[in-house]
Amino acid sequence: MKVDKESLAKVAHLARLNIKPEQEEKLQKDMTEILAWVDKLKELDTDGVEPLTHMTNEVNALRSDIAEKTISTASGLKNAPEHNDQFFKVPNVMKRNS
Template sequence: MKVDKEALHKVAHLARLNVKPEEEPKLIEDLSKILTWVEQLKEVDTTGVAPLTHMTAEVNVLRKDVAEKTIRHEAALKNAPSKNDDFFKVPKVLKRND
């Protein structure tokens, strides 16, 4: 499939790409090759082949999300650079615009 300059710029606009004039010939050639390859895929007989949503049948095996106490409160605050009773003290990261 042949791609012209207008089609290249339309695709570049949709993809939010800036195409420099010196890049145009190479991009037109590459895009033409890609579209030619996709056209060849249309010739493949896919009768009886189920569509895929993933390339493998593997499924993530996740553990149950169970809350459990893994560290004592005192141990968690032990090495804190700044603390206030039962809490970590951290510097402000948001400013108020009053």
């Protein structure tokens, strides 16, 4: 399949690309070569080949989501610049509409 200027302009519009006129010829050539390579894949015999959902068989080693008390409130707050006995105090970041 040969990529023409109209197809290139359509793809550029969809991808929100600004293509300079001096780049058009090279991009047309590159896209034509890519499509030819992809078209060549049609020659492969894929009968009996299961489609992949992932590229590897690795499985995430996730820990169980179990709530544990790992640090006391006092230990967590001891280095905070400002706090009360339960929470960090931080500057206001939102203004109230009055």
